[in-house]
Amino acid sequence: MEKKELDLIEKHRHSHYELGKLMKDHDALEAQIAGMERTKGLSAGDEKELHRLKKVKLEGRDRIEEILKTLK
Secondary structure (H helix, E strand, C coil): CCHHHHHHHHHHCCCCHHHHHHHHHHHHHHHHHHHHHHCCCCCHHHHHHHHHHHHHHHHHHHHHHHHHHHHC
């Protein structure tokens, strides 16, 4: 995300419930994905879960961007 977007998120994340929740979820997913990506030799099931987590993170990011458009 660009600095301008991050500043807007910080300004509104505590007063906009959905934005705050999405950012909290985004941060948790980012940490979980990073941990899995550091693991060598993921099982097929873990690879599938990693793909699912990335998809969920992207969907959340899309919703965050929709919200930011309304706040600008």
